[in-house]
Amino acid sequence: xxxxxxxxxxxxxxxxxxxxxxxxxxxxxxxxxxxxxxxxxxxxxxxxxxxxxxxxxxxxxxxxxxxxxxxxxxxxxxxxxxxxxxxxxxxxxxxxxxxxxxxxxxxxxxxxxxxxxxxxxxxxxxxxxxxxxxxxxxxxxxxxxxxxxxxxxxxxxxxxxxxxxxxxxxxxxxxxxxxxxxxxxxxxxxxxxxxxxxxxxxxxxxxxxxxxxxxxxxxxxxxxxxxxxxxxxxxxxxxxxxxxxxxxxxxxxxxxxxxxxxxxxxxxxxxxxxxxxxxxxxxxxxxxxxxxxxxxxxxxxxxxxxxxxxxxxxxxxxxxxxxxxxxxxxxxxxxxxxxxxxxxxxxxxxxxxxxxxxxxxxxxxxxxxxxxxxxxxxxxxxxxxxxxxxxxxxxxxxxxxxxx
Amino acid sequence: xxxxxxxxxxxxxxxxxxxxxxxxxxxxxxxxxxxxxxxxxxxxxxxxxxxxxxxxxxxxxxxxxxxxxxxxxxxxxxxxxxxxxxxxxxxxxxxxxxxxxxxxxxxxxxxxxxxxxxxxxxxxxxxxxxxxxxxxxxxxxxxxxxxxxxxxxxxxxxxxxxxxxxxxxxxxxxxxxxxxxxxxxxxxxxxxxxxxxxxxxxxxxxxxxxxxxxxxxxxxxxxxxxxxxxxxxxxxxxxxxxxxxxxxxxxxxxxxxxxxxxxxxxxxxxxxxxxxxxxxxxxxxxxxxxxxxxxxxxxxxxxxxxxxxxxxxxxxxxxxxxxxxxxxxxxxxxxxxxxxxxxxxxxxxxxxxxxxxxxxxxxxxxxxxxxxxxxxxxxxxxxxxxxxxxxxxxxxxxxxxxxx
Numbered sequence: 001x002x003x004x005x006x007x008x009x010x011x012x013x014x015x016x017x018x019x020x021x022x023x024x025x026x027x028x029x030x031x032x033x034x035x036x037x038x039x040x041x042x043x044x045x046x047x048x049x050x051x052x053x054x055x056x057x058x059x060x061x062x063x064x065x066x067x068x069x070x071x072x073x074x075x076x077x078x079x080x081x082x083x084x085x086x087x088x089x090x091x092x093x094x095x096x097x098x099x100x101x102x103x104x105x106x107x108x109x110x111x112x113x114x115x116x117x118x119x120x121x122x123x124x125x126x127x128x129x130x131x132x133x134x135x136x137x138x139x140x141x142x143x144x145x146x147x148x149x150x151x152x153x154x155x156x157x158x159x160x161x162x163x164x165x166x167x168x169x170x171x172x173x174x175x176x177x178x179x180x181x182x183x184x185x186x187x188x189x190x191x192x193x194x195x196x197x198x199x200x201x202x203x204x205x206x207x208x209x210x211x212x213x214x215x216x217x218x219x220x221x222x223x224x225x226x227x228x229x230x231x232x233x234x235x236x237x238x239x240x241x242x243x244x245x246x247x248x249x250x251x252x253x254x255x256x257x258x259x260x261x262x263x264x265x266x267x268x269x270x271x272x273x274x275x276x277x278x279x280x281x282x283x284x285x286x287x288x289x290x291x292x293x294x295x296x297x298x299x300x301x302x303x304x305x306x307x308x309x310x311x312x313x314x315x316x317x318x319x320x321x322x323x324x325x326x327x328x329x330x331x332x333x334x335x336x337x338x339x340x341x342x343x344x345x346x347x348x349x350x351x352x353x354x355x356x357x358x359x360x361x362x363x364x365x366x367x368x369x370x371x372x373x374x375x376x377x378x379x380x381x382x383x384x385x386x387x388x389x390x391x392x393x394x395x396x397x398x399x400x401x402x403x404x
Numbered sequence: 405x406x407x408x409x410x411x412x413x414x415x416x417x418x419x420x421x422x423x424x425x426x427x428x429x430x431x432x433x434x435x436x437x438x439x440x441x442x443x444x445x446x447x448x449x450x451x452x453x454x455x456x457x458x459x460x461x462x463x464x465x466x467x468x469x470x471x472x473x474x475x476x477x478x479x480x481x482x483x484x485x486x487x488x489x490x491x492x493x494x495x496x497x498x499x500x501x502x503x504x505x506x507x508x509x510x511x512x513x514x515x516x517x518x519x520x521x522x523x524x525x526x527x528x529x530x531x532x533x534x535x536x537x538x539x540x541x542x543x544x545x546x547x548x549x550x551x552x553x554x555x556x557x558x559x560x561x562x563x564x565x566x567x568x569x570x571x572x573x574x575x576x577x578x579x580x581x582x583x584x585x586x587x588x589x590x591x592x593x594x595x596x597x598x599x600x601x602x603x604x605x606x607x608x609x610x611x612x613x614x615x616x617x618x619x620x621x622x623x624x625x626x627x628x629x630x631x632x633x634x635x636x637x638x639x640x641x642x643x644x645x646x647x648x649x650x651x652x653x654x655x656x657x658x659x660x661x662x663x664x665x666x667x668x669x670x671x672x673x674x675x676x677x678x679x680x681x682x683x684x685x686x687x688x689x690x691x692x693x694x695x696x697x698x699x700x701x702x703x704x705x706x707x708x709x710x711x712x713x714x715x716x717x718x719x720x721x722x723x724x725x726x727x728x729x730x731x732x733x734x735x736x737x738x739x740x741x742x743x744x745x746x747x748x749x750x751x752x753x754x755x756x757x758x759x760x761x762x763x764x765x766x767x768x769x770x771x772x773x774x775x776x777x778x779x780x781x782x783x784x785x786x787x788x789x790x791x792x793x794x795x796x797x798x799x800x801x802x803x804x805x806x807x808x
Contacts, residue, residue: 029432094631203607
């Protein structure tokens with residue numbers, strides 16, 4: 001067995017994980033500290049504050065969970081759900097069903113409202129379903145990577161707050177790349193990940209929640225046996241590892257010994273968020289938007305069709321219909337093997353029907369966009385597809401030159 | 405806010421996290437790959453095989469979970485436990501109670517057998533308790549970091565297998581540093597972590613399990629909604645994130661899309677395990693043993709007392725009784741602030757009574773041992789403790805010189 005890792009150069013244009021900033025890669029090489037070393041606690045405190053910025057929140061609580069994005073989704077849902085609680089899941093793509101899956105496993109009574117994946121919900125449809133089903137929790141996805149659609153949340157959030165319901169939102173695919181207003185949209189818990197627009201390797205989930213959720217957590221807190229047998233709670237959260245009521249007390253001044261923090265990943269997150277804040281969150285949105293316009297212009301001019309409603313398209317993902325008669329996986333393989341470019345396929349009903357080009361974080365760069373457009377055109381010509389040659393890169397260049 | 409991470413140099417002599425090998429730190433700086441990139445799948449396959457070596461197992465299944473050690477403990481327990489199942493926890497230290505805590509949250513009927521933390525169980529005591537309580541699962545800790553004791557497991561494992569019970573063992577604090585024989589000791593599931601004797605940053609849990617457990621997992625498998633609505637299972641595992649039946653299918657050739665693998669941490673694990681295998685697992689045990697002898701000889705010659713039964717002491721942790729009248733936390737602070745050395749305190753009944761010197765992985769080096777002994781002596785003299793000056797380092801040197 002060869003024991004040396006040999007990693008080829010890749011242009012990663014999937015909806016996550018994406019290319020990592022060089023300085024993030026470098027900072028992971030910094031020696032570790034013990035998780036209660038005062039110098040490490042300082043890093044954690046800084047990370048807490050920085051996490052809040054892309055969420056646009058004044059919440060006291062914001063921290064990272066040592067697990068990939070879905071660990072945060074599960075932590076959020078099991079913190080609020082008690083067996084039998086009604087949870088409403090408006091589903092317009094794959095990851096809504098993940099929220100449902102987690103809620104079902106937490107023994108919630110889950111109600112789905114379903115639709116075609118090509119567009120989002122009219123807020124009124126969701127509000128009517130809430131009125132009808134009277135759930136305790138509404139869990140939605142802000143941006144669905146599977147189909148590239150982005151749900152307007154403000155009206156729904158307002159209705160939930162007025163009616164004292166909990167509004168849980170998966171912002172994994174938009175955090176840092178598109179506007180999220182946790183406070184203004186009245187989101188109770190929002191969850192993101194490290195591996196998309198923050199350009200940090202996968203392995204951390206980011207979470208923020210407000211006082212309403214803090215109150216629930218306080219009422220369900222159970223200290224761990226072995227640290228103390230005193231604080232038992234019949235309504236304790238079902239998981240120990242993903243117990244937000246303990247995690248909160250690890251990240252705040254109480255500093256309970258819950259787990260051994262993933263120091264190197266926290267360094268990486270610190271640097272990734274620093275870069276995002278130094279760029280300016282509005283500038284980051286603008287960069288994602290222009291690169292998205294260039295991708296869309298290029299793809300269209302090639303003669304390919306996009307999937308889904310363009311008025312609610314996420315700036316961070318572009319779903320493309322695979323042309324009739326073309327083997328989608330063969331195109332992806334050739335892109336990877338000959339050009340070193342990775343684009344994504346999709347899931348569920350969109351599997352083998354749609355390719356997805358990601359436009360996230362450090363991967364969201366002009367040179368990457370131009371490279372993927374030129375390469376995709378060449379690979380499609382090679383596969384005998386009917387595309388208009390020479391146009392895609394020109395159209396994208398045009399977007400960049402006129403946006404200056 | 406300063407956005408630049410400034411990390412001081414530390415000699416980390418705690419029972420984890422420990423210092424990370426320089427080449428492990430470097431490999432984390434390698435650019436990431438998509439989690440289904442064929443080149444990354446090759447890295448995962450190699451990691452699978454390497455994980456098995458310190459476990460001394462021929463099990464088909466061995467992989468990493470994207471979470472700290474306790475995520476693996478929880479994954480293992482919730483995979484086997486169904487509500488009402490009887491779980492026996494023989495507790496001789498803090499982390500047995502963590503196993504109990506997790507089992508209780510999984511709605512098991514948990515029976516503890518408890519004892520003073522200063523020694524391990526006579527195997528007969530555990531076997532008698534099994535006979536009496538007839539549990540489905542016995543969960544034990546191999547090495548208890550809280551008190552430095554290491555439980556002999558072979559007889560218990562044999563009895564469990566003969567009686568068709570499941571034997572789950574937490575080997576977090578011994579994996580790579582002390583002998584573990586998963587197959588010979590008839591352990592059904594063993595769980596370790598990255599941040600101790602493998603000298604990789606915290607953030608990954610390592611797990612292996614046999615065909616008996618695989619069969620249970622196959623019977624509880626539920627595919628995720630959003631990928632397919634076909635495979636539902638009434639006996640599904642309670643967590644989605646820590647569902648071993650899905651994780652297994654992500655790590656094997658089925659490659660289901662469960663989560664976005666923490667690529668950089670997997671690179672680190674690959675390098676950490678490579679170093680361990682290059683050193684030779686027996687040589688690693690020998691290095692830990694000699695450094696342990698040096699620590700023990702040094703501490704004793706200083707006039708300090710060790711905690712617990714020396715015949716069942718772990719080679720990777722040395723618990724020291726804090727001398728009467730000495731402020732343990734003041735000593736630890738001075739070691740950290742003046743000497744850059746971190747040693748640990750302890751938990752539960754041993755809090756403020758015991759210091760712990762770790763001896764794990766890359767931290768288990770002669771120069772670290774000599775440094776911590778000299779510094780501890782100096783700090784104790786500074787604090788007015790009654791120690792024999794000048795002896796500790798000499799005694800440790802003597803161990804090294806006679807072991808050549």
